[in-house]
Amino acid sequence: MDNGASSYRRFRDNGDQNALVEIIRDYKDGLILYLTSIVGNVQTAEELAEDTFVLIGTKKPKDKGKGSFKTWLYTIGRNVAIDYLRKHSKHIEVSIDDNADLISDEDAVEAEYIKKEQKITVHKAMRKLAPEYQQVLWLIYFEELSNKETAKIMKKSVRSVESLLYRARKSLKSQLEMEGFDYEKL
């Protein structure tokens, strides 16, 4: 999966636009779903994901290679999302439940990206959790990142990520039980 690093190097050093297309192809959905856990809106997350790729394409920031490309990309995406939230903090937030189109879009993305029925069920239950819980659960259980990488993306210490993950799992369990699922079987 870390073809992303070599693709990005090709794009940055040689101007190969196909390399950027490959990056978009490989990381678009995961980034959108991750950003959805931050902004709570899949369409906004899609726009922010696009902004993230444009940012990479124009500014061409240097990947220091300390972590994986995915971690670096998600970190940039998170910063873009946070900037967005700062700028639009005064705007009225639209509840996901009130917008059927948004839900259907997110379902399509998660069906395409997650593919496993059980995971889709968990991901749907995650929507009701707090954004930070969603992020940490998404990064660790769906993107299969380590605690260290997750801490790096979320700009937290590993210990706080572990604490956050513990509380997120507890919250997810109660949420699944409320919806009639058996958490232990998941």
Place this chain on the structure above:
Amino acid sequence: MKNYEDMAKDVLHRIDEYENERKMKRAKMTKVAASVTPVCAAAVVGVGLWKGGALTPHNDQLIASTVESTASDVILSVDNDTSADKHSANNNNADRNGEPTTSVSATDRQTATADTTIPRVTENDKNVVDGSGADNASVEANTPVSDDKSVPASDNNANTNNESQRTTEAPAVQTEAPVQQTTPPVQQTEPATQSFPNNSGDFSNGENGVCIAISTLEWNGITYNDNETVDASAYSRDRYIGKVGEFGGDHQNNCGYMVNPDDDVYTTKENVHVLIVVKANGTMIAMTNPAYLDGVVYKQHTEDALYEDIQVWN
């Protein structure tokens, strides 16, 4: 939701837009810089020149300074004149003409410069002697001119005894003035004629070592005054007309008269208004009459006039 191809298109399109925009900004900046840089450079150069004093009206100052310096030259020569001697000479003229004295302005001037004249006479004797005006009377007569800067030979304070003479000198001056008003340079430098200690051989009678008088010659009914502004060597002798002693006028062997009775008098080929007196040692002295106008060969003035002198005069 966009699929990855659509998103890739959008992303690449936005990247291209961004690059184009950046290029346009660069081009704009280049244009602005290209148009502004010469202006700024010109402004910097202009300010530099201005601060450096290159744009200040130097020429006017130079002209003014030269005018002042020339004027001060004249004034200096006037200052250096020992007016007492002149007055003693003019006294004789006054006696001859018998005209009333109108030298009020002359006396005023004298008082104004009285303090400064004494040292200058002794110090600048030789320098000033060159510019002795032949027409003493004309200087004094041109009161408007002399009021400005050319102070007629003012008496030294020490020469208070000559005050009575001064008053009598004025008339002689006035009679000559109208003729020589047309020759301003001569008029202004005339007072310097009063100081000529080096040319006259007989200074032995001067108590202070400086005894200056204006020598005159009467020939064909015209009075000729010694005129040191005229370079006598520029004229060639024409005809010998006799010894000085054979002519009327002021020329004595005592008290520093420039022209002595034993000197020879010649007419000049160049100017009928100029006579040349040749002394025993070969020194030539030009004598000019009031009708002497053009064709003057002035001696070059070599002394630098001091600004203080001008100030004193003003």
